[in-house]
Amino acid sequence: MVVERKTQKTEPPRMYQVVLLNDDYTPMEFVVMVLQEYFNRDLETATQIMLKIHHEGRGVCGVFSKDVAATKVELVLAAARRGGHPLQCIMESA
Ligand code: TYC
Secondary structure, eight states: OOOOOOOOOOOOOEEEEEEEEEEOOOOOOHHHHHHHHHHHHOOHHHHHHHHHHHHHHEEEEEEEEHHHHHHOOOOOOOOHHTTTOEEEEEEEEE
């Protein structure tokens, strides 16, 4: 009997980018705080990302596995709601 052995291929996990969207009402300081608090950015990098979103409409905060990205989105939206800000945060396949 011939036993065929298939090579087991483990695909790398699909990654998701968490994206913040611009709006006219969320304070710049709040967005910078979100980037520092939930995406571990230093003040300078957080400010650069915030300004990019402000000027271009959207910006990538980080790239994560599916579960981590979904959790980050929930945490950011909860913080925005608590602060009374309309900030929107989404995840998309990277
Ligand atoms: N456009 C906002 C303002 O002028 C600042 C802002 C930046 C809001 C990034 C959301 O994801 C955002 N206050």
